[in-house]
Amino acid sequence: MIDIFLISSSAERAPHIVARLEESGVAHCLRTAYCTARQLRTHARAIRSADLLIVDDVDLSAHELDGVEEALACSPALHCMLVTQAPSAALLTAAMRVGVRQVLSWPLDAYKVATVLTHIAAKKSAGMRRAGRVVSFASCKGGSGTTLIAVNLAWSLAALRDRRVLLIDLSQQFADASLLMANKPPPATLSDLCSRIDQLDAALLDACVMRVHANLDVLAGAGDPLKAAELRPEQLKQILTLARERYDAVLIDIGQSLNSVTIHALDHSDAICMVVRQNLLYLHGGRRMLDIFKELGYPPGKVRVVVNQYDKNACINLPTLERTLGATVAHQLPRDEKQVDEALNRSVPLVTSAHDSALAQGIRLLGDMLWPPIAEPRKGMLGRLFAARPTVPPQLKPGH
Ligand SMILES: Nc1ncnc2c1ncn2[C@@H]1O[C@H](COP(=O)(O)OP(=O)(O)O)[C@@H](O)[C@H]1O
Ligand SMILES: [Mg+2]
Structure with missing residues (x-):
């Protein structure tokens, strides 16, 4: 299924394009906006999630391609097709320069349209899908x-590891992840998205998330415990399936609540990061939480215990903590x-504002542990000769 966004300056011509798309036999989802190429910017968000942008504007001139250029710069994988009357040489050159792949004129050639759609569909199914790794962050208190x-890991993976990242705020109380990420309200929340789950597709997900970095989107939490209580596991299931296809890393801020929705998220996570502190209350709750994870059938390797605000002089040291929890500490982060x-x-992520601090370094190491760096493809002999020395990641073992 390919996503097509059609911008047409004429309600009379658009149906002809739609007919050609249907004749192609390629499964697609079409959204149409009636406007000129000059008004393309108002649809930037929707265009971003499309595979094919068709711009039908008979009056388009070579100087009016700024919006197209911007859209293609934001989404390098986007395929753009212009439909014009009789394109001038200047328009053809300008279109190709900004990255337009086809300029078609009226009457539309059905064969050409079908060829383009078939090509985009084949490219999409041959590996455009991502297989996002999902990690949940939970704590007993x-x-x-x-x-x-979760917020800083998301930033670090997106900005420093060049992964496409989605952070889903599933905390049931007063969700605050989006507040830590940007100084603006999110376009929608998780509960807004769930209320429209029947229409869920890439475009809707894209319209609901808040983009805080070119690689990082946040799906804001319900923001109200009553609304959060209305979320259903099957709604989350659909969102996670789509999110896995569209992102390399999906982080879920579970918070402290265990209920049918958060347990669904935990069940479908590749790993769970359980955050504790060196204090009796966390020890007691942490032990109970690990017991529940065991009862839920999670293998021990799925759950990673992380000690935050680690204090080497605290009464509850790491051996005591590990003994009480009955689990090894995978990683610790300083206060x-x-x-x-x-x-x-400053409303900036710590991993960038204090890049060299021990806390930022610890968060980056945690990222490498939860999302192991992708192995480079094997190089030929010349590649190996000129390759830089590999950097050996520092040990992640906690210092006892
Ligand atoms: N390693 C750390 N060093 C200093 N302050 C921290 C550290 N980790 C968290 N905090 C602070 O502790 C408070 C609680 O953190 P938060 O992430 O909201 O916890 P939770 O989501 O588990 O309720 C926040 O004010 C946060 O800034
Ligand atoms: Mg929280």
């Missing part, structure tokens, strides 16, 4: 740092109030 870790507060006040 508020204030452990679950949100801070750094100064950098955390500064990042919060």
Whole structure:
């Protein structure tokens, strides 16, 4: 199924294009906007999730391709087709320069349209789909740092590891992940998306997420415990299936609630990061949470215990913590109030504002542990000769 966005300056011509698309026999989902190429920017968001953009504007001149150029710059995989009356040489050159793949004139050649659609569909199914790894972040008690870790990991994977990342805020109380990521309200929340789940497709998901970086989207939490309680596991299932196809990494901020929806998220996660602190209440709750994970049948390797705000002088040291929890600590992150507060006040992620701090480095290491770096394809002999020395990742073992 390919997503097509049609911009047409004429309600009379558009049906002819639609007919040619249907004759192609290629499964597609079509959205149409009636406007000129100059008004293309108003549909930037919807265009971003399309595979093919068709611009039908008979009056288009070579100087009016700015919107097309911008759309193609934002989505390099987007295929753009112009439909014009009789394109001038200047328009043809300008169109090709901005990245338009085809310029077709009226009457539309059905064979040409079908060839383009077949090509895009084949390219999409031959590997455009991503197989996103889903990791949930949970804790037995508020204030452990679950949100801070999830938000900064998401940033670090998107900005420094060049992964396409989605953070889903599933915390049931007063969801705050989107607040930590941008100083603006999200276009929609998880509960808004669930209320339109029957129409769920790539375009709707794209319209509901807040883009905070070219590679990073956030699906804001319900923001209200009553609304959060209305979410259903089957709704989340559909969102996760689509998210896996469209992102390399999907992070779910579970928060502290265990209910049918959060358990569904945990069941369908590739790994669970359980955040604890060195304090009796976290120990007690953490142990209980790990027992529940065992009862749910999760293999021990699926759950990674992370100690946040680690203090090597605390009464509850790592051996005590591991003994009580009956699990090994996979990683620990230091306390750094100064950098955390500064990042919060400046509305920037700590992994960039305090890039060299021990906390930011620890978060990056956690990212490598949860999303192991993708192996480079094998190089030929010359490639190996000129390859840079590989960097050996530092050990992730906790220092006892
Ligand atoms: N490693 C850390 N060093 C200093 N402050 C931290 C650290 N981790 C979290 N915090 C602070 O602790 C508070 C709770 O963190 P938060 O991520 O909201 O926890 P949770 O989501 O588990 O309730 C926040 O004010 C956060 O900035
Ligand atoms: Mg939280």
